[in-house]
Amino acid sequence: MRILSILLAAALLTLAACGGSSTPTPAPTPTPTPAAAAPSAQEVIAATLDVVMHDIYFGDDNNNxxxxxxxxxxxxxxxxxxxxxxxxxxxxxxxxxxDVELPIPFMPDQNADLILWEGGVLAAGGKDTEVFTAPDAPGEYIVICTVAGHYPSMQGRLVVE
Ligand SMILES: [Cu+2]
Structure with missing residues (x-):
């Protein structure tokens, strides 16, 4: 019994000593921050579209x-x-x-102000690669062929996500 008491007292003393001598843990020294890397040029998201044109529709289905x-x-x-x-x-x-109302028929010379972006007119059998910047505003945009009389037969949708 006595040994137990001594052990207990020793334990308490140890705890007290420990508590009394405890010093606040020093805050970790902040690692010096290396000079911030120059911000990389804003990444441009690239996308590719393949568009096939027929008389008078886009794509595979002759019912645009x-x-x-x-x-x-x-x-x-x-x-x-x-x-x-x-x-x-x-x-x-x-x-x-x-969100503009498209006239039928669409006349390229009279309705040009409704166009957000257009590629050049391609002659029969022609191929071309062009680049444009997609709108920032998400949503659905109507795509048409502006050759007189081809809308509404020839149309599609550009979905900006
Ligand atoms: Cu057309």
Whole structure:
């Protein structure tokens, strides 16, 4: 019993000593921060679209009104668009401004103010690669061929995500 008491007292003393002599843990010395790396140039998201044109529709389905082809791009992306006119007529690919009413027929000389971006008109059998910057505002944009009379038969959707 006595030994137990001594042990207990010793333990208490140890605890007290420990508590009394405890010093606040020094804060870790902050590691010197290396000079911040120069911010990298803002990354540009790239996207590629392949567009096939026929008389008078885009893509595979000759019913763009009911089943328009959909092209998806990230907002603000640098979009490379590969245009392939497999038809026998002139065609182009034009993105229309958001939420505007499109006249039927669309007349390129009278309705040019409705166009957000357009590629050049491709002659029959022509191919071209063009680059445009996708809109920053997400949503669905109507794409048309602006050759007179080709809209609404020839249309699709650009979905900006
Ligand atoms: Cu066309």
């Amino acid at each position: 009104i009911a089943n328009p082809p959909i092209w998806r791009v990230p907002a603000g992306a640098e979009v490379t668009i590969n245009l392939d006119n497999q038809g026998g007529l002139d065609h182009n690919w034009a993105v229309i401004k958001k």
